[in-house]
Amino acid sequence: MKVNIHPKYYPQATVTCGCGATFTVGxxxxxxxxxxxxxxxxxxxxxxxxxxxxxxxxxxxxxxxLAAQTAWKKKERVQKERKSEKSLRDLLSGM
Numbered sequence: 001m002k003v004n005i006h007p008k009y010y011p012q013a014t015v016t017c018g019c020g021a022t023f024t025v026g027x028x029x030x031x032x033x034x035x036x037x038x039x040x041x042x043x044x045x046x047x048x049x050x051x052x053x054x055x056x057x058x059x060x061x062x063x064x065x066l067a068a069q070t071a072w073k074k075k076e077r078v079q080k081e082r083k084s085e086k087s088l089r090d091l092l093s094g095m
Contacts, residue, residue, distance in 0.1 A: 013027035017037035025032075038044045 007028040009026065009028055010030045011026045012024050013030055013032060014022060015025055015032045015034060015037070016022050017040065018033075018035045019037065019040035021037050021039045023037075
């Protein structure tokens, strides 16, 4: 192995969850902050609740709606371009 290329290892790194739980693990970072852990995650607790951090569901719906609107506008623009190309071809063929 090469010397002096590996990060420092902390065998007692502290992990702090958003729910307030803390535990220690080995890591290359001394302190780690996480949003959700095994003590508050619905999969491990058996609760059926929606984990929505900072309105992620709303953000997804907003992006989805924006993408649909953009696709519709692009489709209209392509149709207009095809009409103008067709009318240009008709004009040139009539000469």
